[in-house]
Amino acid sequence: xxxxxxxxxxxxxxxxxxxxxxxxxxxxxxxxxxxxxxxxxxxxxxxxxxxxxxxxxxxxxxxxxxxxxxxxxxxxxxxxxxxxxxxxxxxxxxxxxxxxxxxxxxxxxxxxxxxxxxxxxxxxxxxxxxxxxxxxxxxxxxxxxxxxxxxxxxxxxxxx
Amino acid sequence: xxxxxxxxxxxxxxxxxxxxxxxxxxxxxxxxxxxxxxxxxxxxxxxxxxxxxxxxxxxxxxxxxxxxxxxxxxxxxxxxxxxxxxxxxxxxxxxxxxxxxxxxxxxxxxxxxxxxxxxxxxxxxxxxxxxxxxxxxxxxxxxxxxxxxxxxxxxxxxxxxxxxxxxxxxxxxxxxxxxxxxxxxxxxxxxxxxxxxxxxxx
Numbered sequence: 001x002x003x004x005x006x007x008x009x010x011x012x013x014x015x016x017x018x019x020x021x022x023x024x025x026x027x028x029x030x031x032x033x034x035x036x037x038x039x040x041x042x043x044x045x046x047x048x049x050x051x052x053x054x055x056x057x058x059x060x061x062x063x064x065x066x067x068x069x070x071x072x073x074x075x076x077x078x079x080x081x082x083x084x085x086x087x088x089x090x091x092x093x094x095x096x097x098x099x100x101x102x103x104x105x106x107x108x109x110x111x112x113x114x115x116x117x118x119x120x121x122x123x124x125x126x127x128x129x130x131x132x133x134x135x136x137x138x139x140x141x142x143x144x145x146x147x148x149x150x151x152x153x154x155x156x157x158x159x160x
Numbered sequence: 161x162x163x164x165x166x167x168x169x170x171x172x173x174x175x176x177x178x179x180x181x182x183x184x185x186x187x188x189x190x191x192x193x194x195x196x197x198x199x200x201x202x203x204x205x206x207x208x209x210x211x212x213x214x215x216x217x218x219x220x221x222x223x224x225x226x227x228x229x230x231x232x233x234x235x236x237x238x239x240x241x242x243x244x245x246x247x248x249x250x251x252x253x254x255x256x257x258x259x260x261x262x263x264x265x266x267x268x269x270x271x272x273x274x275x276x277x278x279x280x281x282x283x284x285x286x287x288x289x290x291x292x293x294x295x296x297x298x299x300x301x302x303x304x305x306x307x308x309x310x311x312x313x314x315x316x317x318x319x320x321x322x323x324x325x326x327x328x329x330x331x332x333x334x335x336x337x338x339x340x341x342x343x344x345x346x347x348x349x350x351x352x353x354x355x356x357x358x359x360x361x362x
Contacts, residue, residue, distance in 0.1 A: 060305050
């Protein structure tokens with residue numbers, strides 16, 4: 001069992017592929033709020049899965065100049081096909097090799113399922129976790145907690 | 161970890177801006193954030209009707225727009241069209257028509273439904289271009305995001321997000337136990353089954 005990294009912790013650095021030929025490193029995003037949305041798997045068979053919902057809500061996140069990224073243990077090709085199918089307009093990172101390594105370091109890996117839990121982190125401009133949340137199994141957490149945390153960082157228009 | 165007790169609450173209270181069926185003094189208020197093109201909302205539509213029929217004056221029902229524009233290309237315009245027709249006094253008629261014709265929501269379909277409800281072509285097409293309806297739908301959407309909408313449909317019972325399914329018995333039970341604390345008679349057991357839990361993901 002892992003423990004959800006709490007608010008106040010420096011977010012562990014990672015470098016993960018976002019596409020077959022691109023990688024994202026967390027430290028590149030300093031200066032902006034970052035939302036990390038860990039989720040179990042691509043391809044939930046519904047039209048309003050968690051990632052789909054965040055996709056629809058992107059304009060709300062943009063008001064804060066926040067970068068949102070989904071993270072699951074699916075590989076880059078699954079992410080690419082999933083993102084294309086659902087018309088997702090934000091990056092999905094592949095915590096694929098070593099499998100679940102980043103999820104473990106954030107305390108949100110399920111050994112039993114071999115997947116990430118459904119968990120959210122809001123990082124401030126310096127990469128410090130300011131809010132984290134582990135969702136109850138089967139309940140899509142929505143975005144109200146994320147927006148409340150972004151509100152507390154100071155509304156939008158942060159210095160870049 | 162997250163029971164209904166810490167379930168998200170409505171951040172925008174029901175008010176004069178809302179489309180409401182039933183009276184404000186009703187013991188229970190059921191509020192839906194919905195998308196006219198979403199098949200799950202379509203499935204919930206007759207269930208909500210049945211809930212309203214069974215509870216009668218005991219229920220106030222409120223509908224707000226939550227169009228998933230990426231997933232459903234016609235949903236936003238349909239929502240705006242319902243607001244346009246609503247401004248002419250026929251919101252619920254249009255709302256029902258859209259849910260009964262979810263697969264025919266092009267602009268010409270919308271015009272046809274509006275005309276069927278007595279809104280003439282010129283009024284409809286002129287009004288549909290006005291930003292007031294776009295703003296209105298966006299305001300509904302933002303209020304939903306703030307309130308923890310996590311899919312469509314998302315229901316709120318007396319201002320608290322309903323995390324169970326929208327099957328008839330589950331909704332009735334949830335409304336019953338929320339509406340009448342200590343109102344005499346045993347309150348029904350709370351739904352604990354995960355059966356039909358909506359959009360459980362994965």
